[in-house]
Amino acid sequence: MSSNRKISKEEYQKLADKHEKKRPIVKNCMIAFFVGGTISLIGQVISFIYIYFFDFSEQTVGDPTVATLIFITMLLTGFGVYDKIAQFSGAGTAVPVTGFGNAVISAAIEHRTEGFVQGVGGNMFKLAGSVILFGVFSAFVIALTKTILIQMGVI
Incomplete structure (x- = not known):
């Protein structure tokens, strides 16, 4: 016969902690x-x-490098390789550029059955949209702060 005894949250937490894999x-x-x-x-x-090899300067090389990293990430995500790397390394693949590329293409792949416009186009930037929004906002705040500090003669 089983008992219907209720346990407290504290007792449950102790029991869960005891069986949790470290x-x-x-x-x-x-x-x-x-x-x-x-x-x-x-x-x-x-x-x-x-x-x-392509005659870029240190000032102009950033954009093509970022675009190339995003493209490579999207290819690896499309072939299912990036997910395996991410599962192995955890937060190691959350480097902003590659994480962004993975977020965009993952959403596009997930919603491709809904069509190109409403499925892929409508959903691929849902997750990445917040990255873009806060990236642009952060850049604005930093540029404004730098401008103020320059005007004050601090830097």
């Missing part, structure tokens, strides 16, 4: 650090390639 936090942080660093290293290599 996560290897240090190991996960190291993996995320090295994968994120590798992605950044790949971005730096792409920058060097654009500088030395």
Whole structure:
């Protein structure tokens, strides 16, 4: 015969904590650090390639490098490779540029059955839209702050 005894939230939490699998936090942080660093290293290599082979300057190489990283991420996401890398490395793939590319293409792939306009076009920037919005807003705040500091003679 089973008992219908109710347990308190504290008792339940203790029981849940007792059976919870401990996560290897240090190991996960190291993996995320090295994968994120590798992605950044790949971005730096792409920058060097654009500088030395395509005659870009250090000031103008940023845009094509970012576009290339986003394109590579979208290809890897489309082929299912990026998701495996993300599952292995956790936050390591959340480097802003590659995370953005993954968010855009994932939404597009998920909603492709709804058609190109309402499915792909209507949904691919839902998640990425907040990234764009807050990125532009942050850039505005930083530019405004820098302008004020320059006018005050601080920098």
